[in-house]
Amino acid sequence: TDKIVVAIDGYSSCGKSSMARTLARNIGYIYVDTGAMYRGVTLFALREGLIHGDGTIDEAGLRARLSGLSLTFQRSGEGEEPVLYLNGACVAEEIRSMAVASQVSPIAALPFVRDFLTKEQQAMGQEKGIVMDGRDIGTAVFPKAEMKVFLTADPKIRAERRLKELRAKGDEVTTLEEVLTNLEERDYIDTHRAVAPLKQAPDAVVLDNSFLSIREQDLMLRFAFEAVL
Numbered sequence: 001t002d003k004i005v006v007a008i009d010g011y012s013s014c015g016k017s018s019m020a021r022t023l024a025r026n027i028g029y030i031y032v033d034t035g036a037m038y039r040g041v042t043l044f045a046l047r048e049g050l051i052h053g054d055g056t057i058d059e060a061g062l063r064a065r066l067s068g069l070s071l072t073f074q075r076s077g078e079g080e081e082p083v084l085y086l087n088g089a090c091v092a093e094e095i096r097s098m099a100v101a102s103q104v105s106p107i108a109a110l111p112f113v114r115d116f117l118t119k120e121q122q123a124m125g126q127e128k129g130i131v132m133d134g135r136d137i138g139t140a141v142f143p144k145a146e147m148k149v150f151l152t153a154d155p156k157i158r159a160e161r162r163l164k165e166l167r168a169k170g171d172e173v174t175t176l177e178e179v180l181t182n183l184e185e186r187d188y189i190d191t192h193r194a195v196a197p198l199k200q201a202p203d204a205v206v207l208d209n210s211f212l213s214i215r216e217q218d219l220m221l222r223f224a225f226e227a228v229l
């Protein structure tokens with residue numbers, strides 16, 4: 001059978017990435033985490049001093065420097081999952097920090113940033129055989145994707161899952177309240193921005209994973225994929 005494009009969109013910290021990664025591995029497709037790319041641009045802007053202390057962004061500066069930014073997914077070793085590299089250096093850990101999480105949605109709302117990353121994502125999916133997750137994959141990046149999933153979960157449950165991850169990584173200070181506030185702020189900005197806001201594509205299958213185990217969710221996705229073929 002011909003390869004297809006699988007678009008997975010949804011709210012922050014719904015478990016999109018792990019779900020998309022598992023599906024891609026199971027069906028032998030390439031997996032692309034577009035959130036990592038927006039986080040990469042944000043880390044770049046922070047490092048270049050283009051985000052000021054009060055959160056304002058030097059948009060002209062960022063626009064001018066974007067052409068000097070290369071984002072790629074590479075394996076750091078044999079059998080490793082590909083992770084994000086910024087201008088040749090691995091930034092997999094840094095892009096998951098709260099510093100990046102709290103600045104990424106305003107950066108992702110900038111039309112020239114979206115334009116830059118959307119083009120790269122479309123090029124990555126040109127040959128199909130790809131599972132891409134994000135906020136606008138089924139609506140803007142690949143509006144003709146053969147399979148679209150819109151993932152959602154209760155915000156409180158999402159925050160608890162996210163906090164567990166942060167704790168596992170040694171973050172002992174971030175509170176549940178802070179995580180929940182960050183999720184809600186990102187969801188608000190992501191759904192209200194002018195360009196490519198997060199919204200369910202009319203032809204997307206909706207999956208609420210609040211009360212699904214990872215195994216149940218992976219199975220449902222696999223069935224949905226088989227049904228499309």
Ligand code: C5P
Nearest residue numbers: 034035036038104105108134135136186
């Ligand atoms: O998926 P993740 O939570 O890592 O995404 C981080 C942020 O990047 C989102 O909150 C959103 O602001 C932005 N994003 C986006 N479009 C995408 C993927 C992510 O605007 N396709």
